[in-house]
Amino acid sequence: MTARDLIGSEALSIALVSEHASPLAALGGVDAGGQNVHVARLASALADRGHQVTVYTRRDARGLPDLVPLRAGVDVRHVPAGPPEAIPKDELLPHMLGFGRHLAREWQTRPPDVVHSHFWMSGLASLHAVRELELPLVHTYHALGTVKRRHQRHADTSPPARIACEKEVGIGCDRIIATCRDEVAELTAMGITADRVDVVPCGVDTDQFTPHGPAAERGAHRHRLLQIGRVVPRKGAAVSVTALPRLPGAELLVVGGPPAGRLDDDPEVRRLRDLAHGLGVADRVRFTGAVAGEDVAPLLRSADVVLCPGDYEPFGIVPLEAMACGTPVVATAVGGQLDTVADPGTGRLVPPRDPDALARAVAGLLADPAAREACGTAGRQRVLARYGWTRIAAATEAVYLGVLAGRPARRGAPGAAWATGVV
Template sequence: MSVALVSEHASPLAVLGGVDAGGQNVHVARLAGALADRGHRVTVYTRRDSRELPDRVALRPGVEVRHVPAGPPGPVPKDELLPHMGAFGRLLAAEWRDGGDPPDLVHSHFWMSGLAALRATRELGLPLVHTYHALGTVKRRHQGAADTSPPARVGRETEVGLGCERIIATCRDEVAELARMGIPPDRVSVVPCGVDTELFRPEGPATPPAGDRHRLLQLGRLVPRKGAAVTIEALTRLPGAELLVAGGPPADRIGHDPEARRLTALARRAGVADRVRFLGGVPGERVAELLRGADVVVCPADYEPFGIVPLEAMACGRPVVASAVGGQLDTVADPETGRLVEPRNPEALALAVAGLLADPAGRAACGEAGRRRVLSRFGWPRVAAATEAVYDAVLAARPAVTEMA
């Protein structure tokens, strides 16, 4: 099967940890590779955000990344990309029509990719599957006036959901949210995000804690909703622990990042600045090393559409303390693999972390159970097979094309 993955702002080639580079980038890259492993030919279409990028990049055997020249050839915040989605869709249609080799199926990722893909697939009569990764209704509910999404987002998300053949949601919470938007559950299949269980495994190099302190690790984009401020506040109740925060710009520029400066000031006021380190964005190959060196991995986001970090931590045999929101309700099994706590509650976070730090045997048991859970449910071969099954069902439901003599 020839599959087109459309991911307008989240390139599989991006360096992770930036404001607009996170779990979706990983998801698209790994899904493309896992589908290629199953014999499919995959092309990822993403927006050109640099003049230096070539038109095409071979990501790995069976996977090619195509840079689409929609909008200025430079960085543009994702919330400002909507005006360029018409051009993105026209360019997709032109390539698939004029190139003579259209994909068998298109799978768009994020709502703006869905708009571009919907335009192209309607023009050419191609089947479209969509994954949201995040929903505007959830973002608006939690961020309120701080939400920088275009005002039309929710309506356009509904348009994509009703216009595609199938939605692949990443967790059960998303299905309920879509139903509240008027998208019937029978249009939705749930397939979780996956994790590379060979890269993320308990065995391997680990970054040890300094001295005799316990180490907490928070990993992900350096944005307020990820809850690092909650962790810093919780650290005041955990005197024997240090906190590493990985994410954001590279280490040599982390001091210029507004969120890093805000969090540094917060740590100073809380009296824990000597126990907090901001690592900046880290290369992918270092992530597993950091996870293996942590006593507890904390994921205290205000909301989390899915959340890949808990899976990566569990795959490395680390216990997780996460807020009980979104996809983390599906991934973290409390008490088997870690703890789920109320979001935005430093006291609850500290209490759960303290319980694990005081119980080395319990931490080890959580880590072992987490590894087993990931292997049984979240490996990329399993996720790719489930995704392929959705593709097959969509193609099977389409009317047969009869050629005229």
């Protein structure tokens, strides 16, 4: 008997727990990015499959209603956990026990069929609730503390207990959904065996991100290079700026960060501008600041090459969005980009923190229009075949059904991190 036989044709009641990343949030802030989009799109795609989805996220402002309908089949519930104000996600850990207690109270009378937590703190809160109610729990990390600590070292602001808590969540949940193969290797190194993990990548809206549609206006330069995302050191914009002297005739458009009116106050933007001045390319580097979501696809279509030169990337949605728009990508060979970018089919992969390698890869594509066109065509086909939200939702549903079919499953209760008062 299959799991689908067990539930018949009835819709599942699915709880998505995303403690800091609300699907209602405006994107572009320090803690608002890919996870917000992922949760919103996954919820919508699961609803399209006939399921009822509720997203639980922390109340981060006064006056927010308890429940906000996002669309047919998807509700967002604001959980009171800590003060109703914006708090950096790295400071939210002390409030996760309260978050979990609220979930347990609500689910006591309205239990979901399956709980899917997103990010490690959501996993801790969810573990607290499901251990009391014996509900199945699936978890997606989105980013791992081991990777962040390795790359950011003393600049890592994560709580000291993060890695131990992540392991606790991985052992305590029924199933882990990793977004790429590199994450499976990281989990294995943490002691979480690969047989507890399914790989389901992030998705992309192939109707919004398409080669067909308006392109943003270009300037006077012969070629446009585009980098889009948070303007923080780990995203590697300094590598792109440093490569620019080797790419005559190309402009670099850096999209993201604070609103345009606050760019002058941003320390990373000031650092990058100083770097560009020192290299003599300031006239070819432009910062737009944050842009509206509907402007992203036209910007991607306007570029000759999209750059994704991050030091590390737990998954990286920008390469997929660029490929969906038919634009070739030059990305660092890290994290999820090892899965998404096919070299040489859809773009090029280069070592991180290597502006010479980045410049060589970009120069080769700029000098060969036929290669750029071929990469763009192949990129679109790759996204359609692997990364559309319909496919991602079906794969996620299959994980849920597999967990339900295998119940009751052994689950470890939250242990040391809760018991010692670390949280």
